[in-house]
Amino acid sequence: xxxxxxxxxxxxYGNDPAVRNxxxxxxxxxxxxxxxxxxxGKTTVIRAIFGLLPGGGKVTAGDIYFEGNHLLTYDKKQWxxxxxxxxxxxxxxxxxxxxxxxxxxxxxxxxxxxxxxxxGAEAARKGIAMLERMRLxxxxxxxQSYPFQLSGGMRQRVGIAMGMTYQPKLLLADEPxxxxxxxxxxxxxxxxxxxxxxxxxxIILVTHNLGIAAYMADxxxxxxxxxxxxxxxxxxxxxxxxxxxxxxLLDAVPSIGGTRYx
Amino acid sequence: xxxxxxxxxxxxxxxxxxxxxxxLLILMAVFAPVVTGGVDPTTGNLRDAxxxxxxxxxxxxxxxxxxxxxxxxxxxxxxxVAAFSVVGISFGIGSLLGxxxxxxxxAVDAVIMRLADMMLSFPGLVLAMAVAGILGAxxxxxxxxxAVVTWPKYARLARSLVLKIRDRDYVAxxxxxxxxHGYMLVRYMLPNALPTLIITAATDIxxxxxxxxxxSFLGFGAVPPTPEWGLMLSEGRAYMQSAPWLMIFPGLAIxxxxxxxxxxxxxxxDILDPRQEG
Amino acid sequence: MTRKKIIxxxxxxxxxxxxxxxxxxxxxxxxxxxxxxxxLTSSGxxxxxxxxxxxxxxxxxxxxxxxxYFRWLGxxxxxxxxxxxxxxxxxxxxxxxxxxxxxxxxxxSVVLMLAVSVPLGMLSAVKENTWVDNLVRGISxxxxxxxxxxxxxxxxxxxxxxxxxxxVISSAGDFKSMILPAVTLAIAMSAKYTRQVRTAILxxxxxxxxxxxxxxxxxxxxxxxxxxxxxxxxxxxTMLGLSIGSLLGxxxxxxxxxxxxxxxxxxxxxxxxxxxNLIQGYVLWVALIYMVINLIVDISYNFIDPRMRLAR
Numbered sequence: 001x002x003x004x005x006x007x008x009x010x011x012x013y014g015n016d017p018a019v020r021n022x023x024x025x026x027x028x029x030x031x032x033x034x035x036x037x038x039x040x041g042k043t044t045v046i047r048a049i050f051g052l053l054p055g056g057g058k059v060t061a062g063d064i065y066f067e068g069n070h071l072l073t074y075d076k077k078q079w080x081x082x083x084x085x086x087x088x089x090x091x092x093x094x095x096x097x098x099x100x101x102x103x104x105x106x107x108x109x110x111x112x113x114x115x116x117x118x119x120g121a122e123a124a125r126k127g128i129a130m131l132e133r134m135r136l137x138x139x140x141x142x143x144q145s146y147p148f149q150l151s152g153g154m155r156q157r158v159g160i161a162m163g164m165t166y167q168p169k170l171l172l173a174d175e176p177x178x179x180x181x182x183x184x185x186x187x188x189x190x191x192x193x194x195x196x197x198x199x200x201x202x203i204i205l206v207t208h209n210l211g212i213a214a215y216m217a218d219x220x221x222x223x224x225x226x227x228x229x230x231x232x233x234x235x236x237x238x239x240x241x242x243x244x245x246x247x248x249l250l251d252a253v254p255s256i257g258g259t260r261y262x
Numbered sequence: 263x264x265x266x267x268x269x270x271x272x273x274x275x276x277x278x279x280x281x282x283x284x285x286l287l288i289l290m291a292v293f294a295p296v297v298t299g300g301v302d303p304t305t306g307n308l309r310d311a312x313x314x315x316x317x318x319x320x321x322x323x324x325x326x327x328x329x330x331x332x333x334x335x336x337x338x339x340x341x342x343v344a345a346f347s348v349v350g351i352s353f354g355i356g357s358l359l360g361x362x363x364x365x366x367x368x369a370v371d372a373v374i375m376r377l378a379d380m381m382l383s384f385p386g387l388v389l390a391m392a393v394a395g396i397l398g399a400x401x402x403x404x405x406x407x408x409a410v411v412t413w414p415k416y417a418r419l420a421r422s423l424v425l426k427i428r429d430r431d432y433v434a435x436x437x438x439x440x441x442x443h444g445y446m447l448v449r450y451m452l453p454n455a456l457p458t459l460i461i462t463a464a465t466d467i468x469x470x471x472x473x474x475x476x477x478s479f480l481g482f483g484a485v486p487p488t489p490e491w492g493l494m495l496s497e498g499r500a501y502m503q504s505a506p507w508l509m510i511f512p513g514l515a516i517x518x519x520x521x522x523x524x525x526x527x528x529x530x531x532d533i534l535d536p537r538q539e540g
Numbered sequence: 541m542t543r544k545k546i547i548x549x550x551x552x553x554x555x556x557x558x559x560x561x562x563x564x565x566x567x568x569x570x571x572x573x574x575x576x577x578x579x580l581t582s583s584g585x586x587x588x589x590x591x592x593x594x595x596x597x598x599x600x601x602x603x604x605x606x607x608x609y610f611r612w613l614g615x616x617x618x619x620x621x622x623x624x625x626x627x628x629x630x631x632x633x634x635x636x637x638x639x640x641x642x643x644x645x646x647x648x649s650v651v652l653m654l655a656v657s658v659p660l661g662m663l664s665a666v667k668e669n670t671w672v673d674n675l676v677r678g679i680s681x682x683x684x685x686x687x688x689x690x691x692x693x694x695x696x697x698x699x700x701x702x703x704x705x706x707x708v709i710s711s712a713g714d715f716k717s718m719i720l721p722a723v724t725l726a727i728a729m730s731a732k733y734t735r736q737v738r739t740a741i742l743x744x745x746x747x748x749x750x751x752x753x754x755x756x757x758x759x760x761x762x763x764x765x766x767x768x769x770x771x772x773x774x775x776x777x778t779m780l781g782l783s784i785g786s787l788l789g790x791x792x793x794x795x796x797x798x799x800x801x802x803x804x805x806x807x808x809x810x811x812x813x814x815x816x817n818l819i820q821g822y823v824l825w826v827a828l829i830y831m832v833i834n835l836i837v838d839i840s841y842n843f844i845d846p847r848m849r850l851a852r
Contacts, residue, residue, distance in 0.1 A: 082757070091748075097755070099749045099767045111756045111758060114759065384826065388792075392567070395812065396567045472688075475687050480792060498693075499797070502693070513686075520686075521682065
C-alpha cells in the first residue's frame with residue numbers, strides 16, 4: 001500500500017458536493033501538486049485529508065488511508081497524535097494561523113510541549129534550532145517577536161519550521177507561496193524542495209500557479225469545479241496534454257523575459 | 263405568486279411569527295374595550311377589592327376593586343404608545359443629527375458629538391430618572407426623559423455609518439459633478455445608513471419598554487389611575503402578601519410583550535443583515 | 541496609553557462633568573417648585589410669604605442663574621456640595637454614608653454574575669448550536685426580556701413572604717439583607733452578560749489561528765483556555781467596566797424594592813422630594829464614577845492586548 005491513498009472521495013457541505021470522485025496515491029518522498037483556480041476544490045481535498053474541514057464539511061463517500069490507517073474513522077484523540085508529528089500542514093499565511101496576541105516563541109513552545117514532555121526552555125531551544133535550519137539565522141529574535149512584526153517570507157519560514165519539527169511523513173502545503181512576492185516565492189520553493197531531499201518528506205502542494213507546480217512536483221493533478229480535469233507527470237502536463245483547461249492554465253503562468261519559470 | 267410568499271415565510275419564520283404576534287398585540291390594545299367586554303379599567307367597586315382570580319375577574323381585582331385583566335389590556339395601550347414614541351423620537355432626532363454630524367464634519371460635528379458624549383457618560387436610567395423626576399411625574403415626561411438619554415446612540419451610529427460611505431469613490435464623483443447637499447444626503451447617505459439604524463430601533467423597543475416601566479415603577483412616569491404595567495407593579499407591591507396576583511399579571515404582561523418585540527427585532531435583523539451575529 | 545493621552549482624557553472628563561452639572565442645574569432651575577418653600581415645609585415650618593422671601597434672599601435664590609451655578613461650582617470644587625434640605629445633612633456626608641453599602645452590593649452582584657455567566661457563556665460557545673447552546677440562549681433571552689424589578693418582587697414573594705427566609709425590609713445593610721438584592725441584580729446582569737461572553741468567545745473560535753493550532757495537534761482545552769479566552773477578555777472587560785460603573789451609581793429600582801440603603805434609593809428619595817442639592821450631588825457622583833471606570837478600563841487595554849501597546 002502507498003503511504004497515502006485517497007479512494008474516490010466525495011466531500012460535501014450539507015447537501016452540496018464540493019468535491020466528487022477524487023482519487024490519488026502518494027508514495028514516500030514524492031511531491032504531488034493539486035492545481036486549479038479558486039473554488040476548484042483543491043483546498044477542500046487537503047483539508048479533508050487532514051480532517052480539518054470547516055463547519056459542516058464531511059467526506060460523504062470513499063475513504064482515505066494514511067500508512068494503512070483509515071483516517072475517516074479517527075477520533076479527536078487520534079488526530080491530535082498525528083497532527084503536527086506524522087502529518088503537518090502549512091498555510092498561505094502562517095501569521096494568520098497564529099495567535100496575534102502571543103509571541104511566536106510562545107506558540108512554538110506550546111506546540112512542542114504538546115507532543116513532548118520537556119521544559120519551556122528546552123522547547124524554546126528546539127524551536128530556535130529548527131528556525132535556524134530553515135534559514136532564519138536570528139532565531140531568538142524571531143521567537144521573541146509577534147507574528148505581525150515579521151515579514152511574509154519570514155512567517156512562511158516559521159510555518160515550514162514548525163511543520164517540519166517532527167519530520168512528518170506527509171506535509172500538506174496550502175498555497176504556501178501565494179501571498180509572497182516573486183523573489184521570496186522562489187526562495188521558499190527552493191527550501192521546500194530541500195525538505196524532500198534532506199528529510200524524504202512527501203508533499204502535497206496546493207497552488208493556482210501551474211509554473212510552480214511543474215517545477216516542484218513529480219505528479220500534477222489539475223482540478224476544476226470539484227473534479228479532476230487532468231493529471232500526469234511534469235512532461236505530460238507541460239508538453240503532451242490535450243486538455244483545453246490545462247492549456248488555459250499554462251497560458252496564465254507569468255513569464256519573465258520570454259521564458260517560463262519552469 | 264403564492265410560491266414566493268411561502269418561501270419568504272419559510273426562510274424568515276421568526277420575523278413572520280413574531281410580526282403576527284406583535285400585530286395581534288397592537289390590535290388587542292386598539293380594541294381593548296372589545297377584548298375586556300366593556301369593563302372600565304379606571305373605576306372599581308370597593309366592595310370587590312382584592313378579589314383573587316376567578317370567573318368574574320380572571321386576573322382578580324386590585325385595592326380599588328378594579329378589574330386587573332382590564333387594566334392589563336388597557337395598559338398595553340400606554341406601554342405601546344410610550345415605547346413607540348421614545349423609539350420614534352430617539353431614532354428620528356438621533357439619526358438626523360448623526361447624519362448631519364458625519365456629513366458636514368467640522369464644528370457642527372464637534373458640538374453634536376460632545377453633546378452626545380455628555381449624555382452617554384451616564385447610565386441611562388439615572389439621567390432619565392433625574393429628568394423625569396424634575397419635570398414631574400407624567401408619562402410624556404418619562405418618554406421625553408428616556409428619549410433624551412437614547413438619541414446619542416442613534417446619532418453615534420448614524421454618524422459612523424455616514425463616515426464610512428462618505429469616503430467612497432462614487433460619493434466623490436457625485437460631489438465633483440456638483441450635486442447639492444440635500445441630494446447627497448437623501449440619495450447616498452440615508453439609504454446606506456437606514457438598515458442598521460432600523461434594526462437598532464426595532465431591537466430597542468423591548469428594552470425601552472422596560473426602562474419606561476422602571477420609571478413608572480419608581481413613580482416618575484405614569485400616575486394613577488392610569489393603568490400602566492410598571493405602575494401596577496408598584497401598586498401591587500404593598501399587597502404582596504395578601505394579593506400576589508396584583509404583581510404577577512402586570513409583570514407577565516411586560517415579559518410577554520418584551521419577548522415578542524425582542525424576537526421581532528432579532529427576526530428583522532436576520533432579514534436586513536444576515537451577516538451580523540446575535 | 542501614553543501619559544499625554546491620559547491627561548487629555550482627564551481633561552475630557554472634567555469638561556463633561558462641567559457640562560452635566562450645568563445641565564442638571566439648569567433643569568432644577570427651570571423645574572416647577574420653589575426651593576425655599578420646599579426647605580421650609582420639610583423642616584416643619586409653615587411657609588409664609590415673608591419667611592419664603594427671606595430664605596430666598598439668604599440662600600441667594602434670587603440671583604441670576606449663572607451666578608447661582610458658579611457659586612455651586614465653586615463650593616463643589618472645595619468638596620462642599622451643599623446641604624440636603626429634606627434630610628438636613630451635608631450632601632457629601634449623605635453620599636459617603638451610602639457609598640459603602642453600594643460598594644458591597646456591587647461587588648457581591650458582580651461576583652455572582654461572573655460565576656454564572658462566564659462558565660455558561662463559554663459552554664454555550666463551545667457547544668455552538670447544540671441543545672446546550674440553545675437552552676442557555678433561550679434562558680438568557682427570557683432573562684433579558686424580564687423587568688429586573690419584577691424578578692426582585694418575585695424573589696421577595698418567594699423567599700420573604702412564602703418561605704420566610706429573609707426579612708422583607710433589609711435596611712440593616714448586613715450580609716443577609718444583601719443576598720436578595722444581589723441575586724436580583726445578578727440574574728438580570730447574567731442574562732445579558734452570558735450572551736456577550738458567548739459572542740466574544742465564538743468570534744475568537746472562528747478565527748484562523750484556532751485552525752492553525754488544531755493543525756499543530758494542540759488539544760481543544762489548551763486552545764480554549766490558553767488562547768481563545770485571553771483574547772476575548774478585551775470586549776468582556778469593557779462591558780464589565782460599564783456594568784460596574786452602572787452599579788456604583790446605585791441601582792434605584794432594586795434598592796427601593798428591598799429597602800436597601802444604597803445610593804440608588806437615596807437618589808429616588810431626593811428626586812421625589814425635589815431636593816435639588818442632593819440631586820446635583822448625586823448626578824455629579826454618578827458621572828464621575830462612570831467616567832473614571834471607563835478610563836481605568838481603557839488603560840487596562842494596554843496590559844491585555846500587546847498590539848495596542850506596540851502600535852504606537
